[in-house]
Amino acid sequence: MNRNNKLDQLDDRTLLLNLWLTQGIVLLIALLGSWFLYTKTEFRQLLLTMHPSYLGYAVLLIVLVVASNIIIEKTVPPSWVDDGGMNERIFRSLSIPTTILLCVAVGISEEWLFRGVIHELIGNVWTSILFTAIHFRYLQKPILIGMVFLTSYLLGILFTWTNSLITVMFVHATINFILALFLKYNSRSIHSQEDM
Template sequence: MKRNLQEVDDATLCLNLWLTQGLILAIAASCSLWLHGWDGTLGLFRLPLLSGVGWAAAAATVVILTSIAMDRYLPSNWQDDGSINERIFGNMSTAGIVLVCVAVGFSEEWLFRGVIHPFAGNLWTSVIFTIVHTRYLRKPLLVISMFGTSWLLGLLFELEHSLWPPILAHIGIDLVLAMYLRYTIKRRQGEEL
């Protein structure tokens, strides 16, 4: 049995990503229907006002710029997740990255904002969100970043009472940062040649 993620090949790592997101989506859908009913679940997905989309874009921009600044100006060992993100996104096609980011953003926001948040509030939902991202727990900077991002996504949900603003922000954050990561990997490999 593999003892840590470093011993798992990249294909198995990606398979685990998809299985995890499928499980999160199934839990989100079943719990949402159980807790909110059909009409309540549909209500979570009502279209936001244009201002909600603007707030989502603003929140995503803040998180993206903060993450890029952390990458450029802070020691890399403060942010190293064991190179898991590099292994997942480094050689993935653009279409693959988009698909993963949409799946992750949709399923995680439905579970955390749509199911957990209405009962636990933003603080505890953000704590749970941070803890679930276990590979970041050994790095205080990543814990703070994860909690802050979750807190912002929770504020978007509270502001609009719709899952779409946090979903759009989550997808945007993941997509831009995954593309940025792939770009920096390719640039580094080009410099090493």
């Protein structure tokens, strides 16, 4: 039985629990990686550095990614962007506060690991390839894979320009939240490549 079939057999609650568990593991790996890579001062600076101009870059990237996702969702055949309904199953019954919490948790854990640790070790291209590869349910969908890679690559560019982990965490969480709301309140599902 392949992994997608196993996921299909999970009830929604178990699927959500698996997502929380996965994010906890990602956060633990990020924490351990940071412990080896940075001094406390370096990490504090990386995490907390924020400049007003970063907000402009962040908003631009959020608008670009969200708009492109919605345009693709509305213009291509549904089978081209169908992730098996996983995102819809995750978000359809969540309250808004829980959706916010989940999107923030994913944004923090994934960006801390991928931008804060892996990007520092292997660079943006390889980090984006690795980030794309972990979204295994998209591997048969070229459009989704392309969107995941491009979003990750753009987050890497933003991180390189700003050297601000909090900025990319904010962007990732906001993209996920907006797309989750779009999914929750629209009949056709949209599939956020960030990730879930």
